[in-house]
Amino acid sequence: MTNPTFPVAGTGLAGTPQSTGLSIRHAVMELGDGGTRVTALDDVSLDAAPGEFLAIVGPSGSGKSSLLAVAGALATPDSGTVTVHGQDLSQLNQGRRAAFRLSNIGFVFQSGNLIPALTAADQLRLVNRLAGGPKTFDPIALLESVGMAHRAGNRPGQLSGGERQRVGIARALVTGAKLLLVDEPTAALDRTRSREVVELLARQSHEHGVATVMVTHDHDVLGYCDRVVEMVDGRLVAAAPVA
Numbered sequence: 598m599t600n601p602t603f604p605v606a607g608t609g610l611a612g613t614p615q616s617t618g619l620s621i622r623h624a625v626m627e628l629g630d631g632g633t634r635v636t637a638l639d640d641v642s643l644d645a646a647p648g649e650f651l652a653i654v655g656p657s658g659s660g661k662s663s664l665l666a667v668a669g670a671l672a673t674p675d676s677g678t679v680t681v682h683g684q685d686l687s688q689l690n691q692g693r694r695a696a697f698r699l700s701n702i703g704f705v706f707q708s709g710n711l712i713p714a715l716t717a718a719d720q721l722r723l724v725n726r727l728a729g730g731p732k733t734f735d736p737i738a739l740l741e742s743v744g745m746a747h748r749a750g751n752r753p754g755q756l757s758g759g760e761r762q763r764v765g766i767a768r769a770l771v772t773g774a775k776l777l778l779v780d781e782p783t784a785a786l787d788r789t790r791s792r793e794v795v796e797l798l799a800r801q802s803h804e805h806g807v808a809t810v811m812v813t814h815d816h817d818v819l820g821y822c823d824r825v826v827e828m829v830d831g832r833l834v835a836a837a838p839v840a
């Protein structure tokens with residue numbers, strides 16, 4: 598059976614990839630081999646519009662990380678299409694896909710994934726340099742936008758978990774990426790810090806027109822999201838509007 602598409606009101610037509618943000622159409626992906634093959638994505642279609650903050654929830658093993666992987670060009674579905682800002686990712690060879698990812702897609706991981714030896718400011722400078730950004734790049738304004746300018750000279754070991762996540766979010770936005778993929782950002786944080794970090798993600802999405810897709814088990818933060826979809830057994834099964 599074909600799964601429903603979860604379009605965003607006012608954007609695109611069902612079945613037509615939108616030209617901005619993220620569009621996944623009928624993605625199927627199997628993992629493993631022989632008798633242990635698993636359908637990680639089973640005909641998944643999903644849109645995330647610019648400025649929209651979308652959460653994906655669901656039980657362990659339901660395919661959430663697989664969905665983020667194909668959205669971020671880290672994995673290629675066996676069939677179906679993934680379009681980011683109008684670019685069909687399957688049309689890019691490996692090298693161009695990596696370059697596209699670096700410039701257009703930001704990633705935020707559970708632990709912040711910062712480089713231990715670099716200060717907060719240098720984490721951002723490194724990404725700017727790798728992406729061929731402007732030589733005049735100043736990381737302080739971006740750190741300021743996540744409330745971390747005063748910690749610009751500190752290394753990850755000198756920061757709290759929530760502060761590391763904030764730096765990780767700023768780093769993901771260095772290239773002006775309009776698609777942000779976020780995997781369990783609150784897993785290592787207490788309740789207050791969790792809410793602060795997810796509120797920050799919501800604000801960054803809305804103020805900068807970033808399409809943000811966040812995988813989370815943390816139902817306490819879903820109120821900050823514009824939309825919540827649930828995955829079960831590789832399929833999207835619900836699209837609950839958030840009050």
Ligand SMILES: Nc1ncnc2c1ncn2[C@@H]1O[C@H](COP(=O)(O)OP(=O)(O)OP(=O)(O)O)[C@@H](O)[C@H]1O
Pocket residue numbers: 628629630635636637655656657658659660661662663664
């Ligand atoms: N490299 C792999 N080889 C084989 N099967 C895999 C591989 N990675 C994931 N799977 C399987 O694919 C399915 C989807 O996994 P996925 O990691 O996407 O789920 P998830 O919802 O992110 O889980 P969790 O919440 O535990 O992180 C699961 O059945 C998992 O066991």
